[in-house]
Amino acid sequence: MSERAIPLLGDVSLEYVQRIEHALDGGYVATRIAGLGGELQQRVARPSHRIAITGVLVGETASDTLASLQHQAAGGAELTFAADITSALELQKVVVTGFRAAQVAAFTDRITYEIELAESPPLPPPASLEPFGGLGDFGLGDLGFDTDLLGDLSELADQVAGAVDAAMAAVETLGALASLADLGDLSLGNVMAPIGDAAAKLPSVGDDIADAASKLSALFKS
Numbered sequence: 001m002s003e004r005a006i007p008l009l010g011d012v013s014l015e016y017v018q019r020i021e022h023a024l025d026g027g028y029v030a031t032r033i034a035g036l037g038g039e040l041q042q043r044v045a046r047p048s049h050r051i052a053i054t055g056v057l058v059g060e061t062a063s064d065t066l067a068s069l070q071h072q073a074a075g076g077a078e079l080t081f082a083a084d085i086t087s088a089l090e091l092q093k094v095v096v097t098g099f100r101a102a103q104v105a106a107f108t109d110r111i112t113y114e115i116e117l118a119e120s121p122p123l124p125p126p127a128s129l130e131p132f133g134g135l136g137d138f139g140l141g142d143l144g145f146d147t148d149l150l151g152d153l154s155e156l157a158d159q160v161a162g163a164v165d166a167a168m169a170a171v172e173t174l175g176a177l178a179s180l181a182d183l184g185d186l187s188l189g190n191v192m193a194p195i196g197d198a199a200a201k202l203p204s205v206g207d208d209i210a211d212a213a214s215k216l217s218a219l220f221k222s
Contacts, residue, residue: 005082005083005084007020007053007081007082007083008080008081008082008083009053009069009072009079009080009081009094009115009117010072010079010080010081011068012065012068012069012072014053014055016055016056016057016058017053017054017055017083018054018055018056019052019053019054019055020051020052020053020054020083020085021051021052021053021085022049022050022051022085022086022089023049023050023051023052024046024047024049024050025047025050026043026046027043027044027045027046027047028041028042028043028044029041029042029043029044048118048119048120048121049086049089049091049118049119050116050117050118050119051081051083051085051086051094051115051116051117051118052114052115052116052117053113053114053115053116053117054112054113054114055112055113056110056111056112056113057110057111057112057113058109058110058111059109060109062109062110062111063111066101066111066113069099069101069113069115070099070101072096073096073098073099073115076095076096077095078093078094078095078120079093079094079095079096080092080093080094081094081117089119091119092120092121092122093119093120093121093122094117094118094119094120095117095118095120096115096116096117097116097117097118098114098115098116099113099114099115099116100113100114101113101114
């Protein structure tokens, strides 16, 4: 006959346990669907395992063991728990969600107690910032998209933005100078000289835009 395993909560041995219960809510949410006999059962998530322990503390160490259990319940720290009934549950940590103790006057060295435990699983690893919000894990490279192009695209975008700004500045200059035609006290030569300077800039601006567009097209074809 094998030796009885003593349940262990943290560093406290529960030698005289009378009953241990394991309860688990399936985590299903019922949804009614028109025309469906019954309800659709959708599992949102598995709730924590729940453990209920009933036992007694006897002998000279009863008061010390009770004090240890009370400190565990009041402290709220995560604890380890081992018992035969939970051997297949792979519990890592539990917390004490409820504790009750009772003592009968006629039996000063006998204390009954009830402990309620709940599984406290570890948190998932923190989210990490990745290109495209982590879409790289879905194989963007396999889809023919080279994420190394981002640097080249950024440079080309800067070139195009600079060329467009220059073009807009030149157009604004032409518009402003053209409005001077209504001023009778200015000579035609003085008005046309700045207009000619601004117009002369437009071909080079157009060349810059064309060059950036050509590079952009070649980048995606490669």
